[in-house]
Amino acid sequence: MWDHFFFSLSATVPVFAVMVLGHLLRRAGLLTHEFCRVSNRLVFTAALPAMLFRQIAVLRPDQIADGRFLLFTAAASVLYPLLVWLPARRLLPDKGEVGAFTQGAFRGNTALLGAVLMESICGSLTYAPLIVLAGVPISNAFSVIILSLEAGGDRPDRAALRRALAGVIKNPLIIGILLGLPFAFFRIPIPAAADKGLALLANMASPLALLVIGAEFRADAAVKKLRSTVCAGLIKLLLLPALTIFAAAALGFRGEAMVAVLVFSGTPTAVASYIMAENMHNDGVLANGIVAFTTLLSAVTVTGWIFLLRVTGLI
Amino acid sequence: MLQNFLYSLNATLPIFAVMVLGWILKRVGFLTEGFTKVADRLVFQVALPCMLFLDIAQMDTAQLLDGRFIAYGAAVTLISIFAIWGLAKVFLKDKTLVGSFVQGSYRSSAAVLGVALIANVYDDAGYAPLMILASVPLYNIFAVLILTLEAGGGGRLDGARLRKAAVGVCKNPIILGILAGMPFALFRLPIPTVAEKGLHMVANVATPLALLSIGAAFVWGDAMKKAKPTVWASAIKLVILPAVFLPVAAALGFRNAQLMAILIMLGSPTTATSYIMAKQMGNDGVLANGIIVLTTLLSAVTITGWIFLLRTLGLL
Numbered sequence A: 001m002w003d004h005f006f007f008s009l010s011a012t013v014p015v016f017a018v019m020v021l022g023h024l025l026r027r028a029g030l031l032t033h034e035f036c037r038v039s040n041r042l043v044f045t046a047a048l049p050a051m052l053f054r055q056i057a058v059l060r061p062d063q064i065a066d067g068r069f070l071l072f073t074a075a076a077s078v079l080y081p082l083l084v085w086l087p088a089r090r091l092l093p094d095k096g097e098v099g100a101f102t103q104g105a106f107r108g109n110t111a112l113l114g115a116v117l118m119e120s121i122c123g124s125l126t127y128a129p130l131i132v133l134a135g136v137p138i139s140n141a142f143s144v145i146i147l148s149l150e151a152g153g154d155r156p157d158r159a160a161l162r163r164a165l166a167g168v169i170k171n172p173l174i175i176g177i178l179l180g181l182p183f184a185f186f187r188i189p190i191p192a193a194a195d196k197g198l199a200l201l202a203n204m205a206s207p208l209a210l211l212v213i214g215a216e217f218r219a220d221a222a223v224k225k226l227r228s229t230v231c232a233g234l235i236k237l238l239l240l241p242a243l244t245i246f247a248a249a250a251l252g253f254r255g256e257a258m259v260a261v262l263v264f265s266g267t268p269t270a271v272a273s274y275i276m277a278e279n280m281h282n283d284g285v286l287a288n289g290i291v292a293f294t295t296l297l298s299a300v301t302v303t304g305w306i307f308l309l310r311v312t313g314l315i
Numbered sequence B: 001m002l003q004n005f006l007y008s009l010n011a012t013l014p015i016f017a018v019m020v021l022g023w024i025l026k027r028v029g030f031l032t033e034g035f036t037k038v039a040d041r042l043v044f045q046v047a048l049p050c051m052l053f054l055d056i057a058q059m060d061t062a063q064l065l066d067g068r069f070i071a072y073g074a075a076v077t078l079i080s081i082f083a084i085w086g087l088a089k090v091f092l093k094d095k096t097l098v099g100s101f102v103q104g105s106y107r108s109s110a111a112v113l114g115v116a117l118i119a120n121v122y123d124d125a126g127y128a129p130l131m132i133l134a135s136v137p138l139y140n141i142f143a144v145l146i147l148t149l150e151a152g153g154g155g156r157l158d159g160a161r162l163r164k165a166a167v168g169v170c171k172n173p174i175i176l177g178i179l180a181g182m183p184f185a186l187f188r189l190p191i192p193t194v195a196e197k198g199l200h201m202v203a204n205v206a207t208p209l210a211l212l213s214i215g216a217a218f219v220w221g222d223a224m225k226k227a228k229p230t231v232w233a234s235a236i237k238l239v240i241l242p243a244v245f246l247p248v249a250a251a252l253g254f255r256n257a258q259l260m261a262i263l264i265m266l267g268s269p270t271t272a273t274s275y276i277m278a279k280q281m282g283n284d285g286v287l288a289n290g291i292i293v294l295t296t297l298l299s300a301v302t303i304t305g306w307i308f309l310l311r312t313l314g315l316l
Helices: A002-027 A034-055 A067-090 A095-106 A109-124 A129-150 A156-171 A171-183 A194-204 A203-216 A226-250 A255-266 A272-279 A284-311 B002-027 B031-059 B061-065 B067-091 B095-106 B110-122 B128-149 B157-172 B171-187 B194-201 B205-216 B220-225 B227-251 B254-269 B272-280 B285-312
Strands: none
Touching: A002 A109, A002 A203, A002 B194, A002 B205, A034 A109, A034 A171, A034 A194, A034 B002, A034 B031, A067 A095, A067 A129, A067 A255, A067 B095, A067 B157, A095 A129, A095 A226, A095 A272, A095 A284, A109 A129, A109 A203, A109 A255, A129 A156, A129 A171, A129 A255, A129 A272, A129 B061, A156 B254, A171 B110, A194 A203, A194 B002, A194 B205, A203 B194, A226 A255, A226 A284, A226 B128, A255 A284, A272 A284, B002 B110, B002 B285, B031 B110, B031 B128, B031 B194, B031 B205, B031 B272, B031 B285, B061 B227, B067 B095, B067 B128, B067 B227, B067 B254, B067 B285, B095 B128, B095 B227, B095 B272, B095 B285, B110 B128, B110 B254, B128 B171, B128 B272, B157 B171, B194 B272, B205 B285, B220 B227, B227 B285, B254 B285, B272 B285
16 A cells, blocks of 8 residues: 555655746746746657657557557547536636636646656556547647637637637647658658757656746635636546546556556646636636646645556555 | 777767757757757756766775875876866967867866776776776866956956855865765765665756757857867877876886777867856867867777777887
8 A cells, every 4th residue: 555655655756846946946036927938839849759759660560550549549538628618608607717617627737748758657658649549639639629719709709710720730849749650650760969969858748847837836826716617627637637546447447558658647837827818818827727726726636536547456 | 990980989979969950959849949058057067966976976995005006196186187177277379279279188077988998898898997086076166266267268366266266165065075975985985875866866867968058059150160179189189198107108118908098098088068157157168179079079089099099009
């Protein structure tokens, strides 16, 4: 029992410690908002694509062809937004919150936290690009659609919607993965020099992302719209993971695949969701609050999920 | 021969490429002045101390048994530091350049070429850890000393300045990282996995951020104004130090894997983080920057040349 407990802690503590460090450095004035803004872009357009490319490129066809897993995560990515959105439309008293609430409750931080958590929990990265491949484009697309349909004020702006959807296709993360695929399928080794250069960039993806998440964390944001924030957060961190893990267990996923299912479903809300909600005229205050709340609470819930899966022998 | 050249190129080209990437990203407005300023501070005050702490704490001090090799490595390091420092103080007309010039001339990046190249020639890393043990702590401690004393052009050493320098050294994040790592190395204490994972993540941003920052800060016109000291420092780093100390090592009987490790210690390009240290401690950033760019660019050729020469002489 204690073993499992320490195992769970040792997987999550380093990850959250780096976030806390980022937060403290921001408070001490060392990290600035400008640094976080540029770092975010650097991570999303260079470091993270480089990391995903390298992870995919060294996979071999038999691993990628774990079609069942890919299908499962893709199906979950489609179901999540629908499961949240339809009830939210009916039950939320303030209709202006629906877009931000829905996005905050379903859109996980898979791209930034997936690999670092996978590596920390099981020391292997095989499934990390798969959950990004299945999850990121679908959740992105749903976020764009839902936010534009729920935008306050005018009718949905068609031009903006088209631009945003085009952005989903041109997502650097997806491009990184797609570029890696031929290397995987045709078993082409990455030239040593290129691989080392990409590794240099890839190495800073997770730590920089964690520092920035911590630095941009605002505790006061979480309490502004407390009820909606807590409700969306609990859906994100408890309800959806519970459903997903239960389904995955029933379908026979075990070990590393199960860790990937947990990481896929249990990560806190994507940081990008706040910026996107603001840009698309949804409730930015709520979106920001959900990011902060889930980030904080996930330290406990993710640890708890790992513990639970260990105790039940699923991982 | 060609294989060694390709290996060196494979090690140095990526480093150079990330610097070029930083340069491009700055030119297109992706990286901003405000970003690199904070990135430099983050590396200097947080990431680099974590990296040094891990480097020092995880040194295998059981290796200290090969005293002769360590003693030679440490002696070479000290002699070259003092010799370059003395000469720089006499010959450099612009005294504000002394700190960056000295650091750039002696401070090898053992990690860039070191382990990979040695392993390529001898199947295992061999003497690389020993070489790192002999040189890296001294490199860092003296870098802090020199950069503190030479900040802003140095000046007369009176009591007040010396006291200020001593305090500066004691509070320097690099030194604190090394000091914190010492007990772990000496008493061979294990670092808890949780702490190691976290520190490792933070340490991982040091080199890439430093490389991007070097590229972002590189301005051709500024670099050309300091072309002469840049070329001199690079020549000392890549050619003169190996030319002086390799024959001595050979005469002392070091051969094969040992000599190879000594070559890497002497002839590697200047380490990227030295730019951050020079700049953060009030020394000339442009010169420090130029030396790293030039030595990284040329080292694949010079290192291969040295290997070829030592091979021909039957020493490797």
